[in-house]
Amino acid sequence: xxxxxxxxxxxxxxxxxxxxxxxxxxxxxxxxxxxxxxxxxxxxxxxxxxxxxxxxxxxxxxxxxxxxxxxxxxxxxxxxxxxxxxxxxxxxxxxxxxxxxxxxxxxxxxxxxxxxxxxxxxxxxxxxxxxxxxxxxxxxxxxxxxxxxxxxxxxxxxxxxxxxxxxxxxxxxxxxxxxxxxxxxxxxxxxxxxxxxxxxxxxxxxxxxxxxxxxxxxxxxxxxxxxxxxxxxxxxxxxxxxxxxxxxxxxxxxxxxxxxxxxxxxxxxxxxxxxxxxxxxxxxxxxxxxxxxxxxxxxxxxxxxxxxxxxxxxxxxxxxxxxxxxx
Amino acid sequence: xxxxxxxxxxxxxxxxxxxxxxxxxxxxxxxxxxxxxxxxxxxxxxxxxxxxxxxxxxxxxxxxxxxxxxxxxxxxxxxxxxxxxxxxxxxxxxxxxxxxxxxxxxxxxxxxxxxxxxxxxxxxxxxxxxxxxxxxxxxxxxxxxxxxxxxxxxxxxxxxxxxxxxxxxxxxxxxxxxxxxxxxxxxxxxxxxxxxxxxxxxxxxxxxxxxxxxxxxxxxxxxxxxxxxxxxxxxxxxxxxxxxxxxxxxxxxxxxxxxxxxxxxxxxxxxxxxxxxxxxxxxxxxxxxxxxxxxxxxxxxxxxxxxxxxxxxxxxxxxxxxxxxxxxxxx
Numbered sequence: 001x002x003x004x005x006x007x008x009x010x011x012x013x014x015x016x017x018x019x020x021x022x023x024x025x026x027x028x029x030x031x032x033x034x035x036x037x038x039x040x041x042x043x044x045x046x047x048x049x050x051x052x053x054x055x056x057x058x059x060x061x062x063x064x065x066x067x068x069x070x071x072x073x074x075x076x077x078x079x080x081x082x083x084x085x086x087x088x089x090x091x092x093x094x095x096x097x098x099x100x101x102x103x104x105x106x107x108x109x110x111x112x113x114x115x116x117x118x119x120x121x122x123x124x125x126x127x128x129x130x131x132x133x134x135x136x137x138x139x140x141x142x143x144x145x146x147x148x149x150x151x152x153x154x155x156x157x158x159x160x161x162x163x164x165x166x167x168x169x170x171x172x173x174x175x176x177x178x179x180x181x182x183x184x185x186x187x188x189x190x191x192x193x194x195x196x197x198x199x200x201x202x203x204x205x206x207x208x209x210x211x212x213x214x215x216x217x218x219x220x221x222x223x224x225x226x227x228x229x230x231x232x233x234x235x236x237x238x239x240x241x242x243x244x245x246x247x248x249x250x251x252x253x254x255x256x257x258x259x260x261x262x263x264x265x266x267x268x269x270x271x272x273x274x275x276x277x278x279x280x281x282x283x284x285x286x287x288x289x290x291x292x293x294x295x296x297x298x299x300x301x302x303x304x305x306x307x308x309x310x311x312x313x314x315x316x317x318x319x320x321x322x323x324x325x326x327x
Numbered sequence: 328x329x330x331x332x333x334x335x336x337x338x339x340x341x342x343x344x345x346x347x348x349x350x351x352x353x354x355x356x357x358x359x360x361x362x363x364x365x366x367x368x369x370x371x372x373x374x375x376x377x378x379x380x381x382x383x384x385x386x387x388x389x390x391x392x393x394x395x396x397x398x399x400x401x402x403x404x405x406x407x408x409x410x411x412x413x414x415x416x417x418x419x420x421x422x423x424x425x426x427x428x429x430x431x432x433x434x435x436x437x438x439x440x441x442x443x444x445x446x447x448x449x450x451x452x453x454x455x456x457x458x459x460x461x462x463x464x465x466x467x468x469x470x471x472x473x474x475x476x477x478x479x480x481x482x483x484x485x486x487x488x489x490x491x492x493x494x495x496x497x498x499x500x501x502x503x504x505x506x507x508x509x510x511x512x513x514x515x516x517x518x519x520x521x522x523x524x525x526x527x528x529x530x531x532x533x534x535x536x537x538x539x540x541x542x543x544x545x546x547x548x549x550x551x552x553x554x555x556x557x558x559x560x561x562x563x564x565x566x567x568x569x570x571x572x573x574x575x576x577x578x579x580x581x582x583x584x585x586x587x588x589x590x591x592x593x594x595x596x597x598x599x600x601x602x603x604x605x606x607x608x609x610x611x612x613x614x615x616x617x618x619x620x621x622x623x624x625x626x627x628x629x630x631x632x633x634x635x636x637x638x639x640x641x642x643x644x645x646x647x648x649x650x651x652x653x654x655x656x657x658x
Contacts, residue, residue: 189589
């Protein structure tokens with residue numbers, strides 16, 4: 001097996017507040033192999049966007065990395081200064097955000113923004129960069145790219161803007177792209193276009209993707225592996241087919257059951273009672289225990305770590321206990 | 328067969344989006360109109376759910392607002408239990424009509440007054456319609472309503488910010504149910520919620536429909552949710568309903584090319600690795616809709632007739648569809 005492109009080890013992110021420190025991400029560990037698409041799912045507030053932000057070094061203050069390590073191509077990047085990180089961002093790690101309107105500067109033409117990115121990271125002059133910009137817009141499926149390159153973001157529709165954002169992210173041929181809810185603000189018909197575009201372009205360039213989304217359908221279609229997050233921790237991580245069809249963590253089971261699907265008729269959806277705890281009220285033991293139908297004594301006092309369970313890795317005492325009994 | 332509870336005929340709403348008068352004068356700009364809803368007709372039977380689906384800007388929320396009387400129609404009639412809504416709401420009889428239809432809005436963070444306690448939010452419609460005697464009765468009614476949507480009666484003194492998104496949406500449902508309405512218009516009630524919470528809210532809505540015989544108009548852009556809740560489904564595109572049929576027919580045998588396209592575009596968790604054929608193009612600008620069938624620039628079956636003639640909304644074996652290609656038997 002090749003060395004992973006990105007290694008995250010025991011990542012911990014804290015938000016100091018007046019009423020004490022909130023632990024937003026706790027003991028997050030995962031790898032992304034070159035060219036792999038890793039999906040990150042979870043409900044609002046589970047910490048999925050924060051994980052992406054920590055990797056690209058764009059945590060909003062007062063949030064800070066309080067522990068753990070992030071390695072990119074074998075080099076530790078979580079301790080780099082702002083200037084060094086800026087050089088990695090864009091050149092080696094690209095980012096795509098949810099809202100294509102706020103991630104483009106409304107006062108600059110699309111071309112100027114692309115050219116700026118290209119000349120910052122690649123040894124090209126203005127003319128070459130402009131040609132590259134037009135080529136990128138063409139690759140992302142924008143018709144009449146040579147004309148559109150001189151237009152402003154407001155002259156583009158939502159789907160077209162997101163294509164521009166993808167072109168920007170891919171401009172310097174980064175090896176990793178962190179895409180945070182890239183299709184959430186778009187209509188379904190456009191969503192399909194953007195997802196297949198992202199998938200194809202990354203395959204062509206051999207770029208790995210960390211795809212953060214709450215849409216399990218998008219994950220199923222796009223990703224190789226998926227990490228399920230709950231209350232700041234990864235509760236299950238594994239190949240996408242296994243997680244969807246044979247979920248091992250009770251939270252993943254509940255999450256899958258609550259998604260209305262197109263090919264079966266059910267009178268009621270399986271529901272998870274209650275809601276995710278706030279960060280200052282995360283219960284002792286497993287964070288999911290108050291909502292878990294299978295919770296027992298140990299879940300309420302000790303916190304489970306990720307262990308191998310079949311094809312996936314799960315943080316759940318149910319699986320630990322079965323394994324301990326076996327051995 | 329009993330008469331339908333809600334009957335909508337040739338409904339239209341036009342918004343004036345012209346530049347201000349001085350700009351029009353100086354810059355010689357013409358007046359501009361958006362035909363947000365253009366000739367929509369449907370009926371909803373008692374105790375049933377009609378879902379309207381479509382992409383942003385197709386006019387589905389405008390239809391919802393027309394049905395509860397928040398907008399006045401520019402053409403066409405909405406009749407509720409045989410009574411014309413637009414004409415009646417201005418008269419004294421409109422009060423009773425308002426009591427019988429209620430609306431649930433999309434964003435539970437924006438639709439609840441942050442300075443009001445839950446008791447005031449849920450109790451307001453009861454007071455407004457004079458349905459309670461004294462404060463003890465009011466409190467008891469509010470507690471009952473909260474319990475009917477799975478909240479605790481002890482929540483009456485709390486403010487909206489003390490609740491999560493799903494709980495807030497339950498408060499909106501409790502408020503809508505306060506006047507014991509027969510018809511609920513739900514405008515994207517779950518699209519601001521996480522899936523596990525969405526499942527809770529959808530289950531509550533279905534339970535309430537069964538217990539109280541409610542009739543729903545359910546607006547959504549999520550076809551999987553629609554498949555779960557609806558009896559009948561109408562697909563909207565640029566202000567028009569392009570296909571309207573029973574849920575089973577629509578999902579198993581979609582007729583209109585736009586419906587087929589939408590169904591094909593949904594990511595499904597059981598379709599891992601499926602290569603989808605993404606749809607071409609985007610929704611056109613409603614200010615300047617294409618001639619003829621407004622879907623023709625994106626349609627794989629469009630011919631010259633589609634570019635000039637607007638297709639009529641015709642009943643074909645129980646499936647109503649507005650498409651030349653389907654009506655001519657080309658597809």
